[in-house]
Amino acid sequence: MQFYHHPLSMNSQKVRLALEEKNIDYTAFRVNPLKARNLDAEFFRQNPNGTLPMLKIGAHVLCESLPILQHIDKLNEPLGEYKDYRERAEEWIKKIDEWDAKPFTLTHVPDRMIRFFGKFKRRVLIARMAKNPDLANKYHSKLNSMHAMEEQLKDTQAVDSNRKELVLMLDDAEHQLAGTEFMAGDVFSVADAAFIPVLARIELLKLSEEYLRPRPKLLDYWERMKCRPSYKKVIGGYSSQLKQLKLVVPSICNVGIRNVLKRF
Numbered sequence: 001m002q003f004y005h006h007p008l009s010m011n012s013q014k015v016r017l018a019l020e021e022k023n024i025d026y027t028a029f030r031v032n033p034l035k036a037r038n039l040d041a042e043f044f045r046q047n048p049n050g051t052l053p054m055l056k057i058g059a060h061v062l063c064e065s066l067p068i069l070q071h072i073d074k075l076n077e078p079l080g081e082y083k084d085y086r087e088r089a090e091e092w093i094k095k096i097d098e099w100d101a102k103p104f105t106l107t108h109v110p111d112r113m114i115r116f117f118g119k120f121k122r123r124v125l126i127a128r129m130a131k132n133p134d135l136a137n138k139y140h141s142k143l144n145s146m147h148a149m150e151e152q153l154k155d156t157q158a159v160d161s162n163r164k165e166l167v168l169m170l171d172d173a174e175h176q177l178a179g180t181e182f183m184a185g186d187v188f189s190v191a192d193a194a195f196i197p198v199l200a201r202i203e204l205l206k207l208s209e210e211y212l213r214p215r216p217k218l219l220d221y222w223e224r225m226k227c228r229p230s231y232k233k234v235i236g237g238y239s240s241q242l243k244q245l246k247l248v249v250p251s252i253c254n255v256g257i258r259n260v261l262k263r264f
């Protein structure tokens, strides 16, 4: 099983947490979307969305985190007594998947940074289109989806309703955690693997005071989840500012140099 991911990609984190919690053997390949490696023809040909995560099982390729999670959950033993909570866990992973973290994240990232990486990505897409005519349509769709996201970010109502969706999901989680220790019951399930990265994203963006502090059950759950070896391996290892800088600064340098040399 080959797993293509990036440590800061929320959807990759969901899948990797599930793989770790289930003790499944996999080979991990890091693909850096900041350097537009997800747009390399070799990767793009297998996953024309150019998104992470991607899971390869022999010749079979899965490109969306929700079906990947569902697939992983069926392997070996279910997580804990997950069998008893299957329906609730399934509801949660779908609900979490429906919330698009991109607008929320991007509205908390400096504009200059978004413009810097966005301009580079567009140039890479255009260069790839010319070099790989067989993929031109797919690259074009990717350009369109980038454009749609930029428009969404300008639409304050859309951004606000995306934020409200998150608030509702956190309220539901608070309600759930008042009755159970984990998201789908009293044992760790795939619902927790999907939800932990959402909380990690809130913390990464330094928004815990606003979103987590007012929800005591959620806060307690979050502290418990951070003690798990899977969290420490998948997310905790990258949660310090120094580690994040180590991931992001070389990408900024790489993109800056390629912009100057026009190497896309």
Ligand SMILES: N[C@@H](CCC(=O)N[C@@H](CS)C(=O)NCC(=O)O)C(=O)O
Pocket (backbone or CB within 6 Å): 008, 009, 010, 011, 012, 033, 038, 050, 051, 052, 053, 063, 064, 065, 066
């Ligand atoms: N619906 C997809 C979304 C995947 C997604 O947007 N992944 C982000 C990282 S978390 C990504 O690959 N971004 C780079 C890009 O879209 O170019 C899933 O759940 O797998």
